[in-house]
Amino acid sequence: MDCGQGKVVYMDNNATTRTAPEVLEAMLPFLTDYYGNPSSMHTFGGQVGRAVETARAQVAELLGAEPSEIIFTSCGTESDSTAILSALQTFPDKRHVVTTKVEHPAVKNLCENLGTLTGHKHRITNLAVETDGTLKLDSYKEALADDTAVVSAMWANNETGVLFPVEEMAAMAKERGILFHTDAVQAVGKVPINMKKNQIDFLSLSGHKLHAPKGVGVLYVRKKTPFVTFLHGGHQEKGRRGGTENVASIVGLGKACELAGKMMAEENTRVRALRDKLEQGLLAAVPKAILNGHAELRLPNTSNISFEYVEGEAILLHMNRHNICASSGSACTSGSLEPSHVLRAMGVPFTAAHGSIRFSLSIYNTEEEVDFVLAKMPEIIAGLRAMSPFWQG
Amino acid sequence: MWEYTDKVQEHFISPKNVGELEKPSGTGEVGSLACGDALKLTIQVNEFGIITDAKFKTFGCASAIASSSVLTEIIKGMHVDEAATLTNQQIADALGGLPKEKMHCSVMGREALEAAIADYRGVILPMAQGNVVCECFGVTDLEIIRAVRESNLRSVEDITNFTKAGGGCGKCEDKLRELLQQTVQAMSAEKAAKPAAPRLTTLQKIKKIEEVIEREILPTLKKDGGGIELIDVDGDIVTVSLRGACSRCQSSQATLKEYVEKKLREQVAETLIVEEAR
Known part of the structure; x- marks a missing residue:
């Protein structure tokens, strides 16, 4: 079986996604003819401003939010920093932050460096997770304190796809007068989100994870939630985020959100079925293969197998020779010498953590591709095991 | 994504000498599952002290597998005494270089070889007797000091790249900095104390250069199908011409500066500069 010369089997969609052709098409005029500044007085710029507002409405529609609650940013990381630092400035006397041990570096490393940014000493509670990557609500409840300013917990984990009960967590925070932020970068477009039905104050999303281009993100800020600007500058985004709008990408993100709304059903049926076929096939064909993360409470597109x-790096490079793209939580690929902090927090043993591979699918994957990967993986693993001193074949 | 040389790719995709010798003269096992890489090297040594066969089993990334594979190629046919002096840099050079974050893979190869030779000789390695500084990866002070000296390391980051020490929880960082400072100070003190090398006449210099090339440099290059010829010696400028595979090799500049020049500086005169004939 062959997937065609040079054709890439892309199963690394939690890293980034292909820009949808419809998205690119929507963007192009704003990279060519419609180059005006949305803030200008003339009609030429004004029409561009209207395109930004259309995009804002499209994003709001996907989230069940008001357009005024949508702030365009440059990326998910900017959104995360903006939300958490805003909350800390809203409650300057509260120095406690609750987060989890498995957050994306955008939140994790921010929390580790808060002191240098605020000039205050902060107490950080990093909530532990269960071995299946889920979070226990009773330990969360215990962590909330009188001096807690903000909670930041991801909606879906980027490595395992495991979902946190953020809506319940936000409600519990609200009871204590604590602001709640969620990094929903992986969840948006894959799980239904309706901000009218929950009490989350801040939500971050990133364009390139849902078939918009890189370099654009959104911070949702609930109406009446106090907000302190992070990037000061012009009056763009009603003074909440300075800097001339990245118009073409914003238009693209709007279009991508519109498409995501339409494709959500397919994500949860066809893509889920492909993921399940891949996962079950691999677990059946390869001995000593283990699924990382809760089998049910997770994104429909993600499978993390040890x-x-x-x-992991050796596995990935062999996959790369067949043009199969995925990720690993191994030390050698993380750029550090220790395996993924997510898998370690879940207590995945070292024997398995170093050999973890994350497959993350999208609507562009096909059954032929899944069959191709299923045909190639067993021989790759067997080949590497044959030279492993720990493998007792 | 790491930038690996063709040589690394080649040894990763089709590794040589995979497996385990049935009745080895010596076995060296280093690393662990927890560390993320491990190597088991078995060697066969004949009555003349020549390594007649070598096999490896490696758990690790592409550069760990490639380092192990090329190591077995290097040592086959070598006398154990010579093999015992093999440096990690020679392993890395044989692969056309490794990314600096992956240098520890070549160190692992060297350590496994030392362990296998020690096992063959029935001696205990002094390195293992040091005090563990990095708890995460079980690296001792003696191993760190040796890496600093041999590879001329100048930062804690260098130490981590070469030995992995400090790459885990990071608690030993201060201790590593201290060890680094002490070792660097000791090295410069030794250098100052060393009497100035006697001035060589041009004739003596040429003779010594020829000797080192014949005895050490040429045999190593030949293993990769390469070669070298001395063209001229003018003061401290040594002009050479690379031959065979070396002349077409992308990393010939690295070979020239980091291997040929280094060897000549060590063994002839510190001030030598090696250049390629144009």
Whole structure:
């Protein structure tokens, strides 16, 4: 079986996604003819401003939010920083932050460096997770304190796809007068979100994770939630985020949100079925393969599997020779010497953590691609195990 | 994504000498599952002390597998005494270089070889007797000091790249900085104390250069199908011409500066500069 010369089997959609052709098409006029500044007085710029507002409405529609609650940013990381720092400035006397051990570096590293940004000493509670990556609500409840300013918990984990009960967590925070932020970068477009039905104060999303281009993100800020600007500058975004709008990407993100709304059903049926076929096929064909994360409470597109006694980078490079793209939580690929902090927080043993591979699918994947990967993986793993000193074939 | 040389790719995709010798003369096992890489090297040594066969099993990334594979190629046919002096830099050079974050893979190869030779000789390695500084990866002070000296390391980050020490929880960072400072100070003190090398006449210099090329440099290059010829010596400028595979090799500049020049500086005169004939 062959997937065609040079054709890439892309199963790394939690890293980034293909820009949808419809998105690119929507963007192009704003990179060519419609180059005006949305803030200008003339009609030429004004029409561009209207395109930004259309995009804002499209994003709001996907989230069940008001357009005025949508702030365009440059990326998910900017959204995360803006939300958390805003909350801390809203409650300057509260120095406690609750987050989890499995957050994306955008939140994790921010929390570790808060002191240098605010000039205050902050107490950070990093909530532990269960071995299946889920979060226990009773330990969360216990962590909330009188001096807690903000909670930041991801909606879906980027490595395992495991979902946190953020809506319940937000309600519990609200009771204590604590602001709640969620990094929903992986969840948007894959799980239904309706901000009218929850009490989340801040939500971050990133364009390039849902088939818009890189370099654009959104911070949702609930109406009446106090907000302190992070990037000061012009009056763009009603003074909440300075800097001339990245118009073409914003238009693209609007279009991507519109498409995501339409494709949500397919994500949860066809893509889920492909993911399940891949996962079950791999677990059946490869001995000592373990699923990381809760089998049910997770995104429909993500599968994180550990192949014991082999190392992730070596697996990825062999996959790369067949043009199969995925990720690993191994030390050698994380750029550090220790395996993924997410898998370690889940207590995944080292024998398995170093050999973890994350497959993350999208609507562009096909059954032929899944069959191709299923045909190639067993021989790759067997080949590497044959030279592993720990493998007792 | 790491930038690996063709040589690394080649040894990763089709590794040589995978497996385990049935009745090895010596076995060296280093690393662990927890560390993320491990190597088991078995060697066969004949009555003349020549390594007649070597096999490896490696758990690790592409550069760990490639380092192990090329190591077995290097040592086959070598006398154990010579193999015992093999440096990690020679392993890395044989692969056309490694990314600096991956240098520890070549160190792992060197350590496994040392362990296998020690096992063959029935001696205990002094390195293992040091005090563990990095708890995460079980690296001792003796190993760190040796890496600093041999590879001329100048930062804690260098130490982590070469030995992994400090790459885990980071608690040993201060201790590493201290060890680094002490070792660097000791090295410069030794250098100052060393009497100035006697001035060589041009004739003596040429003779010594020829000797080192014949004895050490040429045999190493030949293993990769390469070669080298001395063209001229003018003061401290040594002009050479690379031959065979070396002349077409992308990393010939690295070979020239980091291997040929280094060897000549060590063994002839500190001030030598090696250049390629144009």
